[in-house]
Amino acid sequence: MSPNDLYSLKMIKQEFNQPKLFELLAEETFYNIEKNNIKFKKNSIIELCQDxxxxxxxxCDGIASISIADEVFDFKGPSEFIGLSDSAIDANCEDFQVKTITGVTVWRFTKSEVIAKIMSTQEGYLYHYMSMVDQYSLFTRKLMTMKKTHKERVFIALQELAKKFGTPINNSVKVPSVFTRSIIAQYVGIGLSKLSDSLLKLQEESLITVTSKREIILEIEDSM
Known part of the structure; x- marks a missing residue:
């Protein structure tokens, strides 16, 4: 890939990201589409298809998990869409589920209207392209991670959660307490006992710190 290609991809990511897409969808002077502000309580199911x-x-606020059966494969937070590309997996599958792990506030759009508005713009396909690129990258990372040891998989998961949702503490980051041991185990795809063993090994290697309140603190690696 040439420097020009890399620059172009960087510009596309900056100009056609999810917050910019929301601005486009919420803009009412051109192809106005209906939107509803909804608040979900913790542990609520967000339905991607109704009637x-x-x-x-x-x-707008909060965190939701996306899972198939008992395995969580992604988390969505503020300034991210749910149902735009991840539902392509199979939103009609009974095992596919979006569940809030905190209180969540969202704007809801009808998907057909979203697609119509995106496609009505000259460069609308780039929003869809970036959405699919993000989804492909997620699946690729998950597949690559499955080849690693339990300890490595746990550390990678903690790095991801800390980087995306963590709270800075001096030179480290604290993983939010909403990511319970059970949720982390489901995300990594291992049992609770193997998770406990992995956390202990990571502590022994000084890669993480677990406080008396069971909070997990670690440094973010530049490669993540």
């Missing part, structure tokens, strides 16, 4: 109508959600 044969598919929906897209934009998170």
């Amino acid at each position: 044969n109508i598919e929906y897209v959600y934009y998170i």
